[in-house]
Amino acid sequence: MKFNFDSFLHSQTKLPYWKKIEKLLNSQDLVPNKDLVFACFKNLNFNDLKLIIIGQDPYPNKNNADGLCFSSNNKKTPQSLKNIFIEIRNSYSDAIFLSNNLNSWKEQGILLLNYILTTKENQSLAHKNMGWEIFNTNLLNQLLSLNNEILFLVMGKQAQNFIKKLKIRSDLIFATAHPSPLSCKKGFFKSNVFKKINQKLIELKKKPINWSTS
DSSP, X not given: OOOOHHHHHHHHHTSTTHHHHHHHHTOTXXXXXXXXXXXXXXXXXXXXXXXXXXXXXOOSSTTTBOSSTTOBSSSSOOHHHHHHHHXXXXXXXXXXXXXXXXXXXXXXXXXXXXXXXXXXXXXXXXXXXXXXXXXXXXXXXHHHHHOTTOEEEEESHHHHHHGGXXXXXXXXXXXXXXXXXXXXXXXXXXXXXXXXXXXXXXXXXXXXXXXXXX
């Protein structure tokens, strides 16, 4: 059985919790733009999914938020993403980052998922406990039922707490501190997590990720 996101989305709109999400999606100060809310799922090859990176919620401004966690269409690199690039370079000195948009990662089988998919302009976590946690738990449970070799990268306590109820093999979970300036020196920098993920993919006979962006 193959996973189909449109069918999954349709099934969720029939559930009671969706009414709250529907209200959010029609709010004026929604971030990201409504057409980008599900961008991380669009054109993703779910049947060749290698890695899920769990973020918390979008950057709280429309200039940065593009629907993929940590990714940005802004020319100015957000600080957390800047630190992610620094850590990748610690392991791969030849990595090149021509863009802050992480679509090239998505094309290689990475789901860049904020477990809260929306927020308000200039306000982080405005849409916490409004239904997105249920939506994404249901989504991940379905994906895990179809593929028990998906790797998870969870950076920070919020992301780590979110996946606790999911049935994921411990050897497939890569946990670090959050890459924000507040915590990057407390277990993110020098974690070599991006190299460790590629080593695990090779062990699973899967193609490693090219972490450069274009």
